[in-house]
Amino acid sequence: xKLSLKIFLGxxxxxxxxxxxxxxxxxxxxxxxxxxxxxxxxxxxxxxxxENIENAFWQSTVSSEVIIKSYADxxxxxxxxxxxxxxxxxxxxxxxLIDLEDSELLNVSENDVKxxxxxxxxxxxxxxxxxxxxxxxxxxxxxxxxIYHIRTDLMNLSIILIVSIxxxxxxxxxxxxxxxxxxxxxxxxxxxxxxxxxxxxxLKEGRSEVGSLAKSFNKMSxxxxxxxxxxxxxxxxxxxxxxNLSHEINTPLTTILGYTELLERADCTEEQKIRFLxxxxxxxxxxxxxxxxxxxxxxxxxxxxEMKRIDSQEIFDNVRDTTKVKVAEHQIDLVITNRIxxxxxxxxxxxxxxxxxxxxxxxxxxxxxxxxxxxxxxxKNVYVKVIDEGQGISKENIEKIVEPFYRxxxxxxxxxxxxxxxxxxxxxxxxxxHGNMKIESEIGVGSTFYLEFPKNLQL
Amino acid sequence: MSNKKVLIVDDEASIRxxxxxxxxxxxxxxxxxEDGEKAIKSLEKFEPDIVLLDIMLPKMDGYQVSEExxxxxxxxIFLTAKESTVDKVKGLKLGxxxxxxxxxxxxxxxxxxxxxxxxxxxxxxxxKCKNVEVDFSKREVKLNGEKIELTSQEYNLLEVLIKNKNLxxxxxxxLEKAWGYDYYGDTRTIDIHIQRLRKKLNWEDVIVTVxxxxxxxxxxxx
Numbered sequence: 277x278k279l280s281l282k283i284f285l286g287x288x289x290x291x292x293x294x295x296x297x298x299x300x301x302x303x304x305x306x307x308x309x310x311x312x313x314x315x316x317x318x319x320x321x322x323x324x325x326x327e328n329i330e331n332a333f334w335q336s337t338v339s340s341e342v343i344i345k346s347y348a349d350x351x352x353x354x355x356x357x358x359x360x361x362x363x364x365x366x367x368x369x370x371x372x373l374i375d376l377e378d379s380e381l382l383n384v385s386e387n388d389v390k391x392x393x394x395x396x397x398x399x400x401x402x403x404x405x406x407x408x409x410x411x412x413x414x415x416x417x418x419x420x421x422x423i424y425h426i427r428t429d430l431m432n433l434s435i436i437l438i439v440s441i442x443x444x445x446x447x448x449x450x451x452x453x454x455x456x457x458x459x460x461x462x463x464x465x466x467x468x469x470x471x472x473x474x475x476x477x478x479l480k481e482g483r484s485e486v487g488s489l490a491k492s493f494n495k496m497s498x499x500x501x502x503x504x505x506x507x508x509x510x511x512x513x514x515x516x517x518x519x520n521l522s523h524e525i526n527t528p529l530t531t532i533l534g535y536t537e538l539l540e541r542a543d544c545t546e547e548q549k550i551r552f553l554x555x556x557x558x559x560x561x562x563x564x565x566x567x568x569x570x571x572x573x574x575x576x577x578x579x580x581x582e583m584k585r586i587d588s589q590e591i592f593d594n595v596r597d598t599t600k601v602k603v604a605e606h607q608i609d610l611v612i613t614n615r616i617x618x619x620x621x622x623x624x625x626x627x628x629x630x631x632x633x634x635x636x637x638x639x640x641x642x643x644x645x646x647x648x649x650x651x652x653x654x655x656k657n658v659y660v661k662v663i664d665e666g667q668g669i670s671k672e673n674i675e676k677i678v679e680p681f682y683r684x685x686x687x688x689x690x691x692x693x694x695x696x697x698x699x700x701x702x703x704x705x706x707x708x709x710h711g712n713m714k715i716e717s718e719i720g721v722g723s724t725f726y727l728e729f730p731k732n733l734q735l
Numbered sequence: 736m737s738n739k740k741v742l743i744v745d746d747e748a749s750i751r752x753x754x755x756x757x758x759x760x761x762x763x764x765x766x767x768x769e770d771g772e773k774a775i776k777s778l779e780k781f782e783p784d785i786v787l788l789d790i791m792l793p794k795m796d797g798y799q800v801s802e803e804x805x806x807x808x809x810x811x812i813f814l815t816a817k818e819s820t821v822d823k824v825k826g827l828k829l830g831x832x833x834x835x836x837x838x839x840x841x842x843x844x845x846x847x848x849x850x851x852x853x854x855x856x857x858x859x860x861x862x863k864c865k866n867v868e869v870d871f872s873k874r875e876v877k878l879n880g881e882k883i884e885l886t887s888q889e890y891n892l893l894e895v896l897i898k899n900k901n902l903x904x905x906x907x908x909x910l911e912k913a914w915g916y917d918y919y920g921d922t923r924t925i926d927i928h929i930q931r932l933r934k935k936l937n938w939e940d941v942i943v944t945v946x947x948x949x950x951x952x953x954x955x956x957x
Binding site: 522523526527529530531532533534535537538540541542543555559 | 747749750753754756757760791816836837838839840841901902903904945948951953
C-alpha cells in the first residue's frame with residue numbers, strides 16, 4: 277500500500293473511530309442518566325399518588341375502582357396512566373396499550389416497589405407497581421418517549437458533526453500525506469534515472485529522515501558513477517591490450533606462414549631455404565617469449581611466489597651474468613654498487629626485474645656508455661636505482677611505457693627482439709613484492725629507474 | 736604489356752621479403768619501403784600501379800600515408816593485423832580499394848591485387864610464354880599465332896595456373912579454383928587435363944609436376 281494512503285488512513289480511521297466511540301459513549305451515558313432521573317422522579321410521583329389513593333380508600337365510601345378511575349382521569353392529562361388489578365385480574369386501565377398479563381410487576385408485595393421500562397406498540401413507558409393495603413396491585417405508567425426522542429436527536433446531530441469533521445480532516449490528511457511523501461516521490465524519479473545509466477542525480481539533503489536518506493542516495497550515486505567510469509576504463513584498456521597482443525602475435529605468424537608457403541610451393545634456392553627456416557624458428561621463439569611474458573603479467577597470487585631472504589650479492593651477480601652478452605655487444609661499462617644486506621622476495625623475479633631495466637638502459641644508450649646500478653636501504657625499504665645517460669624519455673611517454681606492448685620507437689625495439697612487455701612485467705613484479713617503481717627522465721640527458729622493495733612483508 | 740609495378744610498405748623486413756618474392760614469381764615488379772616517409776619519397780622515382788600499405792607504421796600512420804596515393808589515383812590495399820570493422824571501414828572510407836588482414840595466404844593476396852587492378856582497368860590481359868599467347872579479355876589462346884580450341888574446363892585450369900605462376904598448386908586447390916567447389920570430380924581428372932594442356936600448347940616443361948604436391952607453371956620473366 278502506498279505510504280501516502282497509509283498516512284491518510286492513519287489519520288482518518290482513528291479519527292472516525294474516536295469520534296464514533298466518544299459520541300456513542302456520551303449519548304448512551306446521557307440517555308441512561310435521563311432514564312434514571314425519570315425513574316427517581318417517577319417513583320416519587322408514584323408514592324405521592326399511592327398515598328393519596330390509600331387516603332381516598334380510607335375516607336371515601338365509593339368503590340376502589342371509581343377512586344382509581346377518577347385519579348386516572350386526572351393524571352391522564354399529564355401523560356400518566358394507572359392500571360388496577362385485583363386478584364391478578366385487570367379491573368381498570370387508563371391506557372389499553374399497556375399489557376401486563378404475565379409481567380413480574382404483578383408479583384409485588386405491599387412495601388415493595390417494582391419498576392420496569394416497557395415498550396408497547398412503539399411507545400415507551402416507565403412502569404411502576406406496588407401492592408396496596410387492600411391487596412390490590414396498582415400500576416403506574418408514564419410515557420417517556422421524549423427521552424428517546426432526545427437520544428435520537430443527539431444521535432443524528434453527532435452523525436452530522438462526525439461526517440463534517442471527518443470530511444474536513446480527510447482533506448487536511450490528504451494534503452499532509454501528499455506533502456510528506458513528495459520527497460519520496462522525487463527520490464523515486466531520480467532513482468529511475470539511475471537505472472537508465474544516468475548517474476547525475478542530486479536530491480535535496482536535509483536533517484529530516486528523508487533529508488538524510490537523500491544524502492545517502494547522493495553519495496551512492498556518486499560512487500556508482502565513479503565505479504562505472506572505472507569499469508569503462510578497464511574495459512577499454514583491456515580491449516587495447518587485446519588489440520596490441522593480437523598485433524604482436526599476428527606479425528610473427530604472418531612471417532611464419534609466408535615463409536612456409538614459399539618453401540612449399542616456390543622453387544627456392546638452397547640459400548633461401550636455409551634463411552627462411554631460420555626466420556621461421558626465430559619468429560616461433562618470439563611468440564614463445566611473448567607467451568611466457570604474458571603468463572608473468574597475469575600472475576596475481578603471491579602464494580605462487582618463492583618469497584625468501586636472499587643475499588644481495590647473489591642477486592647482483594645474477595644480474596651481471598644475465599646481461600653480460602648485451603653488455604659486451606655494446607661495450608657498456610656496467611657499474612653495480614651493492615650497499616645493502618639482503619633482499620626479501622622471489623630471487624628469479626627480482627633478477628628479471630633489474631635485468632630488464634639494465635637491458636632497456638643499454639638499448640637507450642650509445643655504445644660504450646656507462647650504466648650505473650646503485651642500491652641503498654633505510655629502516656622501511658630496500659632501494660635499487662638504474663641510471664643511464666641515454667636518449668631519455670619524454671614526459672608524455674613516461675606514463676605510457678609501463679603499459680603492455682607500448683613502445684616509444686617501434687622499429688628500434690622490434691629489431692632488438694622486444695615486444696614492449698619489459699616494463700609492464702617490472703611493474704607487475706614490483707606489485708607482487710608490494711613495492712614501487714618510479715621513473716625520472718630527461719630527453720637527451722638520460723633516465724633513472726627507482727625500485728622500492730619494502731622490508732617487512734606481512735604475508 | 737610490361738610488368739605491373741607494386742610498392743610494398745611494411746616495417747617488418749621479413750614480411751616485405753615474403754610479399755616481394757610471391758609477387759615477383761607471379762610476374763610483378765616490386766619496390767619496398769619501410770615507413771611512410773620513405774614510401775612517399777619513392778614516388779619521386781617511380782610510379783607504382785598499386786600500393787600494399789601496412790596500417791601500423793612507425794612515425795607516420797598508414798592512414799595518413801594513404802592520402803598521398805589517393806591524390807595520385809594509385810590504388811591501395813591495406814595490410815593489417817587488426818580485425819575490427821571500425822578500422823576496415825575507416826580504411827575503405829579513406830580511399831583504399833581493399834583490405835587484407837594478416838596472416839594471409841599468398842594466393843589470397845595475389846587474387847585481391849588482380850581484382851583491384853582489373854577494376855581500375857590496369858590489369859595485364861595478355862600472357863605470353865614460349866610461343867603461346869593467352870588473351871584473358873577475349874578468352875583466346877594462340878599457339879604460334881594461330882587460335883587453339885580449348886574446352887572451358889581446360890581454359891579455366893590454364894587461367895589459374897598462369898595467375899599463380901611460379902607457385903605450386905595442389906590438385907585440390909586446382910579443382911577448387913578452376914572448377915569450383917561443387918565439382919565432385921576425382922583429382923585424377925586434373926592430371927588428365929594437365930596432360931591435354933601440355934600437349935596442346937607444347938608446354939611439357941612449362942607446366943611442371945611438383946612431386947607429391949601438384950603442378951606449377953614455370954615462367955621466369957627476367
